[in-house]
Amino acid sequence: MSLTPLLTASPPIVLHASAALAALALGAVQLAAPKGALPHRAAGWVWVALMAVTAGRC
Secondary structure, X not given: OOOHHHHOOOHHHHHXXXXXXXXXXXXXXXXXXXXXXXXXXXXXXXHHHHHHHHHOOO
16 A cells, blocks of 8 residues: 555545544544543644535635
C-alpha cells in the first residue's frame, strides 16, 4: 500500500482526506480524554471544524 495516489491527487481531495484522518485521530483522543474540561471542549470544536471541512464541497 502506498500513499502516492493520495499525495498526487488534486488539492481538494488531499484536503478532504487530511481533514478526515485528523478528525478520526482527534475523535479517538476525545473519547479517552476527561470530559467537560476546557481542553476537551476546545478539541471538540476543532473536531467539528475538521468534520465541516471533510463534509464541505469544493
